[in-house]
Amino acid sequence: MSSGWFKRRFLSSGSAARRGKSAPQQQEGDEAGSPPPPSLLLYRRPRFLRGASPSEERQPGKRPVLCPSRDRPLQWHTGYAETINAEKSEFNEDQATCCQISIRKREYGKEEDQEWLILCTTEYLTGYYWALFDGHGGPEASVMAAKYLHYCIKQKLEDVVEGITGDRPPMHLNGQCVCQSDPRFVEEKQIRQEDVVIGALENAFQECDEVIGQEMEASNQSGGCTALAALYLQGKLYVANAGDSRALLVRKQSIVPLSTEFTPETERQRIQHLAFTYPKLLADEFTRFEFPRRLRGDDVGQKVLYRDFSMEGWGYKTVVKDDLKYPLIHGHGKQARLLGTLAVSRGLGDHQLKVIETDVEVKPFLSCIPKVEVLDFSAQNIKEDDILIMATDGLWDVLSNDDVAHIVRKFVQDNTSDPYRFTELAKCLVQKARGKKDGYYWTTDSNAPASYDDISVFAISLHNKDDS
Ligand code: MG
Numbered sequence: 243m244s245s246g247w248f249k250r251r252f253l254s255s256g257s258a259a260r261r262g263k264s265a266p267q268q269q270e271g272d273e274a275g276s277p278p279p280p281s282l283l284l285y286r287r288p289r290f291l292r293g294a295s296p297s298e299e300r301q302p303g304k305r306p307v308l309c310p311s312r313d314r315p316l317q318w319h320t321g322y323a324e325t326i327n328a329e330k331s332e333f334n335e336d337q338a339t340c341c342q343i344s345i346r347k348r349e350y351g352k353e354e355d356q357e358w359l360i361l362c363t364t365e366y367l368t369g370y371y372w373a374l375f376d377g378h379g380g381p382e383a384s385v386m387a388a389k390y391l392h393y394c395i396k397q398k399l400e401d402v403v404e405g406i407t408g409d410r411p412p413m414h415l416n417g418q419c420v421c422q423s424d425p426r427f428v429e430e431k432q433i434r435q436e437d438v439v440i441g442a443l444e445n446a447f448q449e450c451d452e453v454i455g456q457e458m459e460a461s462n463q464s465g466g467c468t469a470l471a472a473l474y475l476q477g478k479l480y481v482a483n484a485g486d487s488r489a490l491l492v493r494k495q496s497i498v499p500l501s502t503e504f505t506p507e508t509e510r511q512r513i514q515h516l517a518f519t520y521p522k523l524l525a526d527e528f529t530r531f532e533f534p535r536r537l538r539g540d541d542v543g544q545k546v547l548y549r550d551f552s553m554e555g556w557g558y559k560t561v562v563k564d565d566l567k568y569p570l571i572h573g574h575g576k577q578a579r580l581l582g583t584l585a586v587s588r589g590l591g592d593h594q595l596k597v598i599e600t601d602v603e604v605k606p607f608l609s610c611i612p613k614v615e616v617l618d619f620s621a622q623n624i625k626e627d628d629i630l631i632m633a634t635d636g637l638w639d640v641l642s643n644d645d646v647a648h649i650v651r652k653f654v655q656d657n658t659s660d661p662y663r664f665t666e667l668a669k670c671l672v673q674k675a676r677g678k679k680d681g682y683y684w685t686t687d688s689n690a691p692a693s694y695d696d697i698s699v700f701a702i703s704l705h706n707k708d709d710s
Pocket of ligand 1: 635696
């Protein structure tokens with residue numbers, strides 16, 4: 243069953259269009275043409291994997307790798323591969339989307355005091371979109387995000403389409419200058435059209451988060467997901483990240499990180515400051531201070547190392563009884579947890595998540611807003627061997643940026659002609675990280691611990707960009 247809010251939200255845009263002269267038409271291959279009905283909120287693998295079968299014979303102790311069929315190439319000859327976790331859950335909680343986003347220009351008119359909206363059926367701008375979602379607490383949130391985020395992005399870009407064309411965004415959309423100096427004010431603030439695209443992406447993540455929250459509540463489900471989305475639009479690549487997936491541009495001579503990971507450790511100060519401002523969020527169950535280890539009764543009265551929201555460095559404080567509460571952020575590295583519960587500090591969903599056996603809600607500490615990095619193709623000399631790797635943490639837990647760059651460079655050097663080669667590259671990376679079962683453990687070829695997690699990888703040759 244779906245929420246009434248959902249129906250109003252998504253059906254209303256169609257209704258608005260129908261009030262005008264023409265309604266938007268679904269286009270072949272354009273997943274962002276209109277949202278799927280709520281009945282499609284069911285677990286499935288990415289749409290572009292239809293007809294795919296494991297790319298290798300099933301072998302004992304090896305997890306199968308799924309890739310798109312050779313006869314169904316993705317945009318820009320994008321490569322993709324995925325494998326499920328090592329029996330951690332029944333479903334692969336990672337999801338992926340790869341599609342074009344057709345952005346139409348909106349026009350407004352007036353008729354008998356009633357404003358109506360025309361959505362021009364002709365495409366105005368074409369964007370190219372890739373996204374990875376890493377679910378936790380079940381696959382539902384990542385399934386929903388994979389189906390809706392690009393639709394939200396399309397809507398938000400259509401809302402501001404006049405602001406993302408031309409040299410400078412106008413102060414007013416669909417209106418006259420109120421003040422003659424408006425263009426100067428926009429220039430003084432150095433507001434560029436790419437800032438309006440970034441704003442649209444941020445708003446789209448927020449709207450998608452709201453949709454997921456409403457749907458999860460209505461269907462009595464729970465869970466959340468990270469989101470890493472790349473959008474190529476008007477000669478620029480926008481990479482928006484909320485979570486711990488990673489985008490890395492591998493070039494012949496350099497590595498360019500295009501995302502920042504958001505974990506309880508990387509966002510410690512934001513999270514502690516929130517607890518300082520709204521102490522009731524901790525419900526007397528947690529302390530916002532960070533200590534090198536969990537304190538014990540015999541630490542009371544001692545001076546110990548600590549950090550608060552205002553500190554990059556460490557200080558000493560005299561331990562009081564309240565400091566013995568469970569820390570807001572506890573653990574280190576991959577073991578770091580927000581409220582003892584979550585390993586990420588940004589993402590979509592988790593609206594219903596509470597700390598076990600308490601009334602403490604986790605959602606207020608999570609942010610759904612992505613950090614957006616921009617790669618301007620006109621300022622870069624994009625070469626054939628410039629490959630963007632997007633992957634969930636299952637890959638990065640095992641392979642470093644340098645490991646991935648080494649594999650990518652060697653692969654690109656040895657494979658120059660087959661248009662399917664980028665999927666072979668993605669498969670190669672997944673195989674390196676998944677390892678094989680060796681007794682009880684999963685290990686890589688070099689006997690290091692392999693990833694037990696779901697692993698999903700896009701390999702995108704930026705030189706293959708399609709501006710048509
Ligand atoms: Mg993961």
